[in-house]
Amino acid sequence: MDDAIACRTDALAPPAGVRFDAPSRRALLAGGLGAMAAAGLGGPAWGQTSTYEFAQWVQVFKPRATANGVRGEMYDWVMSQTQPDTKVFEFDKSQPEVQEPIWRYLNRRVNEWRINTGRERVKQYAELFGRIEQVYGVDRFMLCALWGMESAFGDVAVNTKWMRPVIPCLAALAWGDARRRSYWEQELINALIIVDRGWATPADMVGSWAGAMGHTQWMPEVWLNMGVDFDRDGRISPFGKPDDALAGTARYLVERGKFRRGETWGYEVKLPPTFNAGLADGKLIKTVAQWKALGVTRVSGDPFPRDADQARLAVPAGVKGPAFMYLQNLFALRSYNPSTKYALAIGHLADRIRGGGAFVQPWPTDERQLSLEEAQELQTRLTQLGFDTGGTDGRVGDKTQAAVQAWQRSVGMTPADGFPSDKVLKRLRGG
Template sequence: MDRRVFLVLLLAGCADTTANAPLAPSTPVAPPPVASTPAPAAPAPAATVETGGQVAAFNAWLADFKPRAVAAGVPQAVVERELNGLTPNPRVISLDGRQPEFSKPVGDYIKGVISDDRVAVGRGKRDQLAFLPSVEQRYGVPRDILLAVWAMESAFGKIQGDFDVVRSMASLAADGRRRAWAEGELIAALKIIASGEDTRDQLKGSWAGAMGQTQFLPSNYLSTAVDFDGDGRRDIWRSDADSLASAANLLAKGGWKPGVGWAREVILPAGFDYSLAEGPREVPSWWEAKGVKRADGLPWTAADAASPAGLILPAGAAGPAFLALPNHFAIRKYNNSTSYALGIGLLADRFGGGGPLVASWPVEQPLSLGDRMAAQIALARLGFDPGPADGVIGAGTRKALRAWQQSRQLPADGYLSSDMVGKLKAQAAIS
């Protein structure tokens, strides 16, 4: 499961931000047209040397990797057949190192997730797919959650990616930044091929190795994919039943609790202690004692009332608040992003006939990569450790921001808005 999480963070660009999980794996973008003016001749030799060095480094890694793949249980003949003559894919390396320049506000992200067209398609699939009740009964995961995963991961199977997974994993492994993880996934892909269950040509997916309609890593395919339609193959590329049952199995293994909700929108009282966000996980009655109420005014079900819940403020004190139940965190085993898990849950609610949120998302401007990094540098300079200044606004940065906000008698919601960036830069004297 941890490897599946890591994959989707790659796809999303960075962990647990409000902007980065894609609505579906993106197709390669064509480069801009080359200008008609000839390029200067001088840079060409340098580029050739760099490319040659990359290929040499790739070949050195490959020679070292082959015996380790055999030792890990991949037949020698499969290793030689699939890896001999393999070359790195420079586009994979480029995509792996790309940090988004702007971070989309969570409200804009959610609005993109819950489009009228997507809701209509999902409701249609809900009625058309006769196997869904059986999947739901076997794994305990509601059909609406599975449809939401299907929608988010591959636009209901339409956008699966066309990268050669073996070449992609080899490229990432040789590059070195994620070597251990990528080598493990490459070995898993080779084992799939060696088993005869799928061919190399079948193993197509995203640049980061996610395959099929539910975007499984090779290791997840080996451990979690299922043959639900009974044709003898676990076909997450062409079989809707296999794809959604495999996603259900993954969520079940990730701790999905049947009969329990995923989250509920709540209203917070005046003067609430926002530093409790992303903090304690207590039963709803504990939160009610602090003045927290369900936004819809309905009572808690018995199962939800007995479940620990944590407060999340995805857009800070100015946006909607949620008590996240255990299944919110099960969704995050699929993709460890708060905004992704919210998107899945809210989209699933709409598939099931639910309405919009009570609170509105604030209108915000996207934060640039420079602003996100400047905020992290400012926090560190002011004595609040956010971790590396990488522009990834994850749990460490939010914790540091909450501590700084408390020191300034500000609402400690841990949310990095453009206003908060300005305050941090001013106090840390960053221009």
Template sequence: MALLLVSGLGSPALAETPVVTLASAAPIQSVRPETRPSSVERVSADQDGLEAWVTAFRAKALAAGITAEIYDRAMRGVTYDPAIVRRDRNQAEFTKTIWDYLETAVSPARIRNGQAALARQDAALTQIEAQYGVEKEILTAIWGLESAYGAVRGNTEILSAMATLAYDARRAAFFEAQVLAALRILQDGHTTQGNLRGSWAGAMGHTQFMPTSWQDHAVDFDGDGKRDIWSDDPRDALASAAAYLRANGWVTGQPWGVEVRLPGGFDYASARRETMRLPSAWARLGVRDVNGQPVPDHGRASILLPAGHTGAAFMIFDNFEVLESYNTADAYVIGVGHLADRIAGGPGLAGGWPTSDRALTFDERIELQERLTAAGFDTQKIDAKIGPLTINAVRRYQQATGRVPDGYASLGVLESLRR
């Protein structure tokens, strides 16, 4: 979903079957959570506490240009939902194994539904692709993961959801900005409060835009004078997603990634985002596609091992990072990219997965980061998110202890640290 450091917002849609943010928005930034306003710091996390937060936040909203009338009317009925806080801490793209995630994200039903959805909107998607340079299969795949091609757009009252998360304080600055943006949408008359419904984290519409992403990137594609991502007609939402990706640097014609085979004796320490080579240079080291052919020189690329050296390997390009601006989780980006390939008629993945492994629990991911840092392999954050910083710390630990340095944060690594 298009937002900033809100992962997994596309995940409610993963119940596609019926069919979330890793959502993040443009260009990826780090948002350091702020504490709650001092007037509510000692209030328990409940409805009374949220109402105290709403009262304290009113002055900031008015100073930002929101009228008292709009604020009071829109915020009058917001409710605290502890389930939203729990979901924010346990998002599917970060808490499932990648093979379990992809089993749902790129299911046969989702592929079939995606091909049908693309056929229905082919004229619009072809025009959007020509205008923005983003391939229609990629846009269809985002549509599929975010809202099951419009079938599951979410019914949560987003002002309540975002106020809950702003009050929760873990990412207060981000969600305060979303509340203000949603209030501006209402104040400027772009939609009604009844339409401000969506995911548990505030993402809305067919392609699950956060309010700030709507402000910055939504477009009126159908020419009716409205940037309408809320209606049953998906065209404005699809074009807005394309505008979002283009603004974040999408390279027309470049793949998100290509599945590859690694040669015997491959230097797994080089399978890191910082090590980038042209595919022709990787080919000279024996890295080729699954059919044994060199990957064309689409641009500089790195090698990604989302499940370590015993799982599938990918050569990823700049467009991978562009998709991360939509959702920061590698699993989400691989899900979008592979679903797009399958919608276009491509094959399934050739590589296997270490299916005997299980995902680490939230507490285990915290413990892994704490133990790595204590052992001198600083993860820089203790947040239970297995992102590049933790992967690099795992790799340094593996190198120091004579293991294959693939950066895979497995239960085996945690058990080794415990010993």
């Protein structure tokens, strides 16, 4: 990833009434994060659809920002030094050539380094995790696993190989992305409010091209509305000590994800030979007791601790792969990133950090994964047949899997497990 640095913060003093932490600012500036971008970034850019040049847009947007709580002098101070990071348009439109199968996704993320480092972090920050558990009830192992997934336990939070100054990215997207302009405009305003409150300088705000920052990759809206001053230093920050980041993320999981204290994310389960795979669609909700009555058991042989829990069954790689019982806390994790693979990876990493083992049932690695073009073809054919895949971009998510399963049922294809294999595409083609 190229480093397109597009904001200086040392050219002007901040407006009166705003005090920044000087050591933090110096550390980031020394790392080159305050350098001005190359000339010319303010002109029309690849993917840019605004009718204004960037400098004009800055003035046009100012009344919107000030009406939402950004002081005019702060806006002028920040935006007069900002040039749009136009690389964001390339990142936004780029797609992987091949859809990553779930077993590869999990293997790459639930690896020995994350497991071992997670165990070290749980011990290192035992007191902090204990306080967070007491206040929010979020299990330390799940919270630590999320931390490991989001930033490798903080290792990449300000790494310029992967992270970029956020305000130039958000400014570029608010200016030039017509598709989601209102979203980016609001996130830019949120970032400016954070600066206005004195919680960070523009140079402090380093993150992904889409604006996620710090230990647990907060968007500005999350920083602003879910952040917690857990270390009581007078400001909220997702950087530096992990206290605020982890506590704010726990608060998010509870308030927005409805995380349930004292419960796990789910279990790997064993389905009986005669089980109707169509019930394992990840949507049908039954109590644990009702699933047990249908012959579902834990692969470990241990009993389910609470029969009254609401649960769903899923076979994300088809019936040849592992089967899972998802509880509410998996969906709490999914609220942080709307991907079931992501939530499952965090749940499994949490179990491994806790001392648990790998999944028992092997993944069907002999199943050939569809290429991007094949996945797009599969989605197009399903859409033409009236099955909603949520788009034809080649990214196979929950909607595509649900569409595959519905089509399988309609044609009597068994098992109707929703797995988008090459066999499904061949049948769609009439083969």
